[in-house]
Amino acid sequence: MAEKVRVRFAPSPTGLLHLGGARTALFNWLYARHNKGTFILRIEDTDRTRSTEEYIDAITEGMKWLSLDWDEGPHRQTDRFSIYKSYADKLLKEGKAYYCYCSSEELEKRRQEALAQGKSPKYDGRCRNLAEPVSGRIPAIRFIMPQEGETVVDDLIKGKVIFDNAQLDDLIIIRSDGTPTYNFVVVVDDVDMEITHVIRGDDHLNNTPKQIHIYKALGYRIPAFAHLPMILGPDKTRLSKRHGATSVTAYKEMGYLPDAFVNYIVRLGWAHGDQEIFTRDELIEYFSLEDVGKSAAVFNPEKLLWLNSQYIIDSTAERLGDLVMPFLLKQGIIKEGQILDKEWFSRGIRTLKERSRTLVELADSLRYYISEEIEPDPKAKEKFLNERSLPYLIDVKEALKRLDNFIAPEIEKTFMSVVKKHRIKLGEVAQPVRVAMTGKTESAGIFEVIEIVGKEKTLKRLEKAIKIIE
């Protein structure tokens, strides 16, 4: 390895950071970290009408949430227009580019006609050999593509891909308004930033031969390419808004842990034997482009949910406590400034870790520990808070009232005495009590719930349930 690896993630700020972008960023980041190289963030905002500051913030925030830290940037292409201009002038002077006076309306019309006739809608090169400027028109600048021979893209993932140059057309590198276009700036920037490996989605594979010719015209060495397969929605089409949540921010808000999310998307197109769960360090150690698959992957929310639950189980109660706080606030379970006893809070979380798949679910369960009052779910109330369970509830309440050592094992003993007295199964008393305590038919172990809720609130909740029945 003679040369230091330099890679970049180059999103256009025309939307939030989506799944596919996040994975492209992740693979670039992993490649850089694995090879002790440099990871650069570059904002491709040459399309000024669609790019916004808000989206730039959203993208960097998404990356921060995933802990994908960059070493250089964010560079912004709008800050670099003079660089592109000078390269374009150079090409013009060397006869490798020319002014094109066709209007976008004319171009669009010709394109539609060609398509309608089933022909390839490529530019016919009519301005290529113009002797005189067309007066009254502001020209765009086109790059001259070779029309013969073939271009080979030697891709690290797809292998050798051969393109016929005859299908390439002279592409616009500078618009008539003077702004540069994507296929041009991407090359200039990758050259200027000394990018060694271009790792991006395979929707760019067809652009690559054009870019290779620009590299050549500029007299630069061509970087290595690695085209990542797409991530598709459940209907196997490209992931888009209609597939529901596609931005990383949405997953943050749904209560996913960033490490679980990263673990999920890294396995879309990459594998390391049979291993499913990886620490960040393992990812960096194992990651290799050779292990990236060629075929597109369908996004599967169920598996992400499972991974998230595994990450929750493996997290400490203290960390989960910090993570769940914003959700408790948002779900109205605690108020701003409300202070919870740390030890008590962690105990509660420990009982809920393995039954919460997301932080939203965890917060929701925490409600029955934290809230003063419990509103029983109507169905649960109907099924368990009735005449039949009334005597059990009364006996449990009375027994607990007499209990001083209010800890789970002692609470269990009081339940067993009620069970013995009525010759019933534990479930017959546990379920009504659960509904009284949590409002639901499922929860953490009932003795632990009672211990954590505490004697005072427990008695209140039982009394309330008894009152409901009577």
Added chain:
RNA sequence: GGUCCCAUCGUCUAGAGGCCUAGGACGUAGCCCUCUCAAGGCUAAAACACGGGUUCGAAUCCCGUUGGGACCGCCA
């Protein structure tokens, strides 16, 4: 329409010609555990798209078919 890419259980994937009676994971079903729900454990159903080659031998190599996807902008 043209060009390019891709093809193993429903989904993510392991698989570099014999270790494959095709492995793991999610999901699904059943059982165990059990105060509920989970978690955990065990078990089951579930795939090499199809057709030709090459080879002693093919999920693996080649060709074709079919199917899916991406791109063909003064978007990126």
